[in-house]
Amino acid sequence: MTEPNRRARRPHFDARMGRQVAYLLADLPIGILGFALTVPLLSLGIGLLVTVVGFWLLFAVLLLLRAGSAMERARARALLGEEVPDPAPVQARKPGIMQKVFSTLGDGLSWRTALYFVLMLPWGIVAFTLTVVSSVLLFPLLPWIVHGLSAVDRALVGSLLSPGRLTERVRELEDDRGTVVDSAAADLRRIERDLHDGAQARLVTLAMDLGLAKEKLTEDPEAAARMVEGAHNEVKLALRELRDLARGIHPAVLTDRGLDAALSSVAARCPLPGGVRVEVELDERPDSAIEGIAYFTVSELLTNAAKHARADSASVEIWRAEDRLMLLVRDDGTGGAQELPGGGLAGLAERIRAVDGVFVVKSPLGGPTVVTAELPWRTRGTSR
Numbered sequence: 001m002t003e004p005n006r007r008a009r010r011p012h013f014d015a016r017m018g019r020q021v022a023y024l025l026a027d028l029p030i031g032i033l034g035f036a037l038t039v040p041l042l043s044l045g046i047g048l049l050v051t052v053v054g055f056w057l058l059f060a061v062l063l064l065l066r067a068g069s070a071m072e073r074a075r076a077r078a079l080l081g082e083e084v085p086d087p088a089p090v091q092a093r094k095p096g097i098m099q100k101v102f103s104t105l106g107d108g109l110s111w112r113t114a115l116y117f118v119l120m121l122p123w124g125i126v127a128f129t130l131t132v133v134s135s136v137l138l139f140p141l142l143p144w145i146v147h148g149l150s151a152v153d154r155a156l157v158g159s160l161l162s163p164g165r166l167t168e169r170v171r172e173l174e175d176d177r178g179t180v181v182d183s184a185a186a187d188l189r190r191i192e193r194d195l196h197d198g199a200q201a202r203l204v205t206l207a208m209d210l211g212l213a214k215e216k217l218t219e220d221p222e223a224a225a226r227m228v229e230g231a232h233n234e235v236k237l238a239l240r241e242l243r244d245l246a247r248g249i250h251p252a253v254l255t256d257r258g259l260d261a262a263l264s265s266v267a268a269r270c271p272l273p274g275g276v277r278v279e280v281e282l283d284e285r286p287d288s289a290i291e292g293i294a295y296f297t298v299s300e301l302l303t304n305a306a307k308h309a310r311a312d313s314a315s316v317e318i319w320r321a322e323d324r325l326m327l328l329v330r331d332d333g334t335g336g337a338q339e340l341p342g343g344g345l346a347g348l349a350e351r352i353r354a355v356d357g358v359f360v361v362k363s364p365l366g367g368p369t370v371v372t373a374e375l376p377w378r379t380r381g382t383s384r
Helices: 003-009 015-047 052-080 097-105 108-137 139-161 165-216 221-249 252-257 259-269 288-307 344-353
Strands: 276-281 314-321 324-331 358-362 369-376
Touching: 015 052, 015 108, 015 139, 052 097, 052 108, 052 139, 108 139, 165 221, 252 259, 252 288, 259 276, 259 288, 259 314, 288 314, 288 324, 288 344, 288 369, 344 358, 344 369
Parallel strands: 276 314
Antiparallel strands: 314 324, 324 369, 358 369
16 A cells, blocks of 8 residues: 555544544444344343244334434435445345245344344443543544544444345355256256157157158058158157257267367367367366366357357367466457357356356457356266
8 A cells, every 4th residue: 555545544634534423422322222122122032932022022122223224324324434335135035924024023134133232221321431531631632533433333233134145145155046947948948849849750750751651661662762861861860969969968978088078079060261279287177067168168158259249260278277268269250249248258157156156248339259267177066
């Protein structure tokens, strides 16, 4: 940090200090009111839990505490300049008022808010007294004293009234899990549609042609032979479609030989005039689920480069960095690729972030497009 920045952050008499003083002076009345409401109502609700009245009273008190935490976070933002994130609403696992009640009774933020208001009474007395005394007897030191007292308030708000990093991460992973479930359902519908419209339709036609050929076998052998030949061609087409479909689900070469061979196969099939260069530097194989995500990510990016970016060539690089699998796909197309909601890149990003990965797109107009992704080497709970 430079010397000017140090001076700028030193406590001194300004509007910011005035807001902090206002916050500290308000701690005492808020502490008195919060303590007066929280302790008696919580005690009454817990004491009456053996009855229906206590059950609903405790539910109402916890809702009131949640509202109080929102007001305190707003006060910290306005007067302390503290960026305190708002927690997610209480979510019931199943619909219904009783599920909402049970979820509220187990809400950690509401109980932490109760602790906050209990602590605010003694702390409010200390903060109010020191602020008033300092403004009279230690006025030259007031900015430093106010700064120190405000730091305690920031710590209380940040530790007791914010959702916390772990809670936020859990919420993000739950959202990502829902996205992955939706994506998997869409993939299953696509596979069902491909089977119904492709191989299944061909096999039905094949069965009908063979039935007709059987009927003509004695009376018109030549016609029967032509129909059998046509059925044979249909069998080959059906087998090709099934192989393509199976490759789209999980290619056998990926299972048997890993990313290097699988992506080399993808590169060989990619219709880019200048071809695709593939470099895979891995001393061992990551988890199969991670391999699958990396494979389909690269496949989709190369497809986009050929269909949409009008690229001439592309390159794929995959390597290991400690416990992460890194991949980089570059093409010399027209650029302008964006991670838009509902788009292909957004789907890839959601799938990667669902396993705690990172997905970054850099695609200026005119190109080149560079996509980097970072995946965990192992999925949680696995070992190799």
